[in-house]
Amino acid sequence: MIYRPLGKTGMSVSIVGLGGEYLEGQDTDAVRQVMDRAIDAGVNILDIFMSEPNVRSNIGAALKGRRDKMFLQGQICSAWVEGQYTKTRDLAVCKESLEDLFVRLGTDYIDIGMIHYCDTEEDMKLLEDNGIIDYCLEMKKSGRFRSLGIGCHNSTIAKKLVETDLFDVLMFSINPAMDMIYNHYSIDGFMEKVDGLKDGGEAPAQLDVDQERAELYTLCEKKGVGITVMKVYGGGRLLSADTSPFRQAMTTSQCIQYALSRPGVASALVGVKSVTELEEALKYLKANDEEKDYSWIFNHIESYSGNACVYCSHCQPCPVEINIAAVTRLLDQARISGITPEIRQAYDALAVKASACISCGACNTRCPFGIDAMENMRQTGVLLG
Numbered sequence: 543m544i545y546r547p548l549g550k551t552g553m554s555v556s557i558v559g560l561g562g563e564y565l566e567g568q569d570t571d572a573v574r575q576v577m578d579r580a581i582d583a584g585v586n587i588l589d590i591f592m593s594e595p596n597v598r599s600n601i602g603a604a605l606k607g608r609r610d611k612m613f614l615q616g617q618i619c620s621a622w623v624e625g626q627y628t629k630t631r632d633l634a635v636c637k638e639s640l641e642d643l644f645v646r647l648g649t650d651y652i653d654i655g656m657i658h659y660c661d662t663e664e665d666m667k668l669l670e671d672n673g674i675i676d677y678c679l680e681m682k683k684s685g686r687f688r689s690l691g692i693g694c695h696n697s698t699i700a701k702k703l704v705e706t707d708l709f710d711v712l713m714f715s716i717n718p719a720m721d722m723i724y725n726h727y728s729i730d731g732f733m734e735k736v737d738g739l740k741d742g743g744e745a746p747a748q749l750d751v752d753q754e755r756a757e758l759y760t761l762c763e764k765k766g767v768g769i770t771v772m773k774v775y776g777g778g779r780l781l782s783a784d785t786s787p788f789r790q791a792m793t794t795s796q797c798i799q800y801a802l803s804r805p806g807v808a809s810a811l812v813g814v815k816s817v818t819e820l821e822e823a824l825k826y827l828k829a830n831d832e833e834k835d836y837s838w839i840f841n842h843i844e845s846y847s848g849n850a851c852v853y854c855s856h857c858q859p860c861p862v863e864i865n866i867a868a869v870t871r872l873l874d875q876a877r878i879s880g881i882t883p884e885i886r887q888a889y890d891a892l893a894v895k896a897s898a899c900i901s902c903g904a905c906n907t908r909c910p911f912g913i914d915a916m917e918n919m920r921q922t923g924v925l926l927g
């Protein structure tokens with residue numbers, strides 16, 4: 543394993559880290575097996591944004607007796623309310639959910655107290671007004687948080703957050719599609735640059751990254767704010783030619799290499815649900831330069847077909863309890879391959895179907911990526927029921 547300093551926190555974290563989201567729904571043994579292999583491979587950082595009680599307890603059980611082997615990035619403001627994940631700025635609910643996290647993890651400290659993502663100025667104000675920032679600073683002063691971080695998907699807001707000097711760590715979504723395409727809803731400017739490149743033009747140093755995002759990474763590096771990366775594979779979308787905007791599958795090593803090549807980045811947190819998926823990510827450590835090279839993506843953007851869901855669940859909760867990310871993932875698969883028996887079976891197993899959607903629009907207002915989740919529910923209802 544290779545380790546990098548996590549900004550100025552004093553922690554040295556593995557360049558391949560774990561995002562915990564796909565451990566939700568796995569049983570105790572499966573979580574333990576992933577943790578065993580991760581620790582064996584030298585992985586020492588794990589993000590836990592999940593509020594679902596079982597996954598928290600399973601991670602706690604898997605870490606029993608070896609808590610010191612893993613830096614825990616535990617999120618505050620993610621809560622389990624009426625059987626669903628909820629993002630909240632209600633201080634009392636945040637405190638209760640955080641105490642639950644401490645208990646279920648069996649620990650009295652969290653290495654990186656991570657404020658669940660903030661993507662707007664209004665939300666920044668809420669964090670102040672509702673006392674969440676003050677509470678987090680108290681937690682840091684008392685040592686229950688060893689450092690303080692915040693998650694974000696928006697480079698404009700992320701820069702403002704970093705400029706406050708309140709945070710030691712930034713959790714940010716980084717992959718080539720987001721850096722080059724998804725940060726803008728128009729790709730015209732980017733296409734012009736790439737056309738110029740194809741015509742023999744020389745690539746400017748930052749051709750591959752939106753300027754503001756590039757500035758953010760440099761700012762973090764300058765200020766000693768360590769970046770932990772989410773959405774390394776773009777929700778798995780970049781790993782398939784059918785779903786990647788580059789119309790060619792990237793490998794896990796290429797995605798990880800891309801994230802680790804940005805200034806300020808300490809660790810690429812990959813979401814895995816099994817040892818097999820973890821092994822796939824760990825291949826990066828043995829990959830040669832050719833295997834890590836992602837530069838070919840410049841040649842494959844002609845057929846970019848629009849913004850797409852990354853299955854992050856930030857649009858929850860849904861008043862009728864639709865699992866929007868799970869439904870959308872099946873919809874996307876069905877769009878590509880038709881309704882296979884596997885898709886039918888997986889959809890039938892969902893407790894609440896897309897057709898239960900009451901078109902309240904709440905999911906659309908919460909999606910950080912501008913996805914029309916409500917329309918996706920409508921289309922799924924037509925397609926799958």
Ligand code: SF4
Nearest residue numbers: 851852854855857909
């Ligand atoms: S619709 Fe948006 S918030 Fe919901 S899962 Fe997809 S990308 Fe995430």
Ligand code: SF4
Nearest residue numbers: 860899900902903905
């Ligand atoms: S629009 Fe439909 S899917 Fe979205 S939150 Fe409302 S009921 Fe749920």
